[in-house]
Amino acid sequence: MSMAPESPKRGGVQSIDRAVALLRCFTPGRPELSASEFARLTGLSTSTTHRLLSALQANGLVRQVAHRRYELGPLVLRLSHAVTARLDLRDAARPAMRRLRDLTGETVGLHVLLPNLTRAVVDQVESDQSLRRTYVGLGEPIPLNQGGPGKVLLAFLSERDREEVLARPLEAATPTTPVDPDTLRTELAAIRAQGYAISPAQRVPGINTVAVPIWDHTGRVTASISVTGPAPRLPEERLRELAAPAREAAWRVSELLGAAPEASHGEP
The missing domain is CATH 1.10.10.10 (Winged helix-like DNA-binding domain superfamily/Winged helix DNA-binding domain)
Incomplete structure (x- = not known):
C-alpha cells in the first residue's frame, strides 16, 4: 500500500x-x-x-x-x-526590569557604556519599600571602577579599552571603591567568569549592588542591569543569590537587542 x-x-x-x-x-x-x-x-x-x-x-x-x-x-x-532603529534600550528593558523589581523587592537600574569609557544610569524601576535606593543624576558620567554596573562594563571591554581605563587615575567614591589596577584586573577576570559583579558600598555608602551584563546584536556588552538597595537587606550572600534572576532578566533584554545565545559565554 x-x-x-x-x-x-x-x-x-x-x-x-x-x-x-x-x-x-x-x-x-x-x-x-x-x-x-x-x-x-x-x-x-x-x-x-x-x-x-x-x-x-x-x-x-x-x-x-x-x-x-x-x-x-x-x-x-x-x-x-x-528593528534596532526603533527599539529604544529603555523600552526593551522596562518589562524585564519591572519583573526583576517585583521578584527582588529592590530597585533595579539600567546603565549604559558612554563613548568616553564611563557609564551612566539611564533608567530605574524603584523599590516599593520605604527604605530604598533611588538613583539620582541620571545621565551623568560615572567612572567604571565605582560600583557593580561599571565593573561589569569594564570587565567585558576589549583588552585595549580596559587597559586604557585602568591606566587612568582611578578615583574612590567610598572607602571600599577599588582603585588598584592589579586588584581590579583580578576581579574583572572573576566577573567575566561568573557573569556578574557585586559592589559592597563601592559607589554609595550603605548601598550594596549586584550587576549583570546586557549583550547587543554584535556580541558586545554595552549596558548592564543592577539590583541595588540598603546593605542590611543585601549582604554579599544575598547579592550572589540575586545574580541568577538578574542574569535571566538581562538576557531577556539581550535577546530583544539581537544577541546570539552563545554571546553570554564568551570572553570579550
Missing part, C-alpha cells in the same frame, strides 16, 4: 524550518560558513543544503562570498536595522 504524497503545505513548512535552521547557524563567531559546515551543523544532506542556500541567496537572505562561503544577505541586514 503506497503512502499518500506529502501535502504542499506540509512540505512548504518543512522547507521554511530547514531554511531557518541554516540561518541560525550564523553567530558573531561564525559570520561566514561553507555549505559543508551548514550541513554538519544542521544534519541536512549536502544536496538539500545546496538547494536551500540557492533559495536563500535568490531572496537576499544570504550571499556568497570568497571561497564558496556564505554570509548573511542584504535583506537580513535591512530587517535587523529596521
Whole structure:
C-alpha cells in the first residue's frame, strides 16, 4: 500500500524550518560558513543544503562570498536595522526590569557604556519599600571602577579599552571603591567568569549592588542591569543569590537587542 504524497503545505513548512535552521547557524563567531559546515551543523544532506542556500541567496537572505562561503544577505541586514532603529534600550528593558523589581523587592537600574569609557544610569524601576535606593543624576558620567554596573562594563571591554581605563587615575567614591589596577584586573577576570559583579558600598555608602551584563546584536556588552538597595537587606550572600534572576532578566533584554545565545559565554 503506497503512502499518500506529502501535502504542499506540509512540505512548504518543512522547507521554511530547514531554511531557518541554516540561518541560525550564523553567530558573531561564525559570520561566514561553507555549505559543508551548514550541513554538519544542521544534519541536512549536502544536496538539500545546496538547494536551500540557492533559495536563500535568490531572496537576499544570504550571499556568497570568497571561497564558496556564505554570509548573511542584504535583506537580513535591512530587517535587523529596521528593528534596532526603533527599539529604544529603555523600552526593551522596562518589562524585564519591572519583573526583576517585583521578584527582588529592590530597585533595579539600567546603565549604559558612554563613548568616553564611563557609564551612566539611564533608567530605574524603584523599590516599593520605604527604605530604598533611588538613583539620582541620571545621565551623568560615572567612572567604571565605582560600583557593580561599571565593573561589569569594564570587565567585558576589549583588552585595549580596559587597559586604557585602568591606566587612568582611578578615583574612590567610598572607602571600599577599588582603585588598584592589579586588584581590579583580578576581579574583572572573576566577573567575566561568573557573569556578574557585586559592589559592597563601592559607589554609595550603605548601598550594596549586584550587576549583570546586557549583550547587543554584535556580541558586545554595552549596558548592564543592577539590583541595588540598603546593605542590611543585601549582604554579599544575598547579592550572589540575586545574580541568577538578574542574569535571566538581562538576557531577556539581550535577546530583544539581537544577541546570539552563545554571546553570554564568551570572553570579550
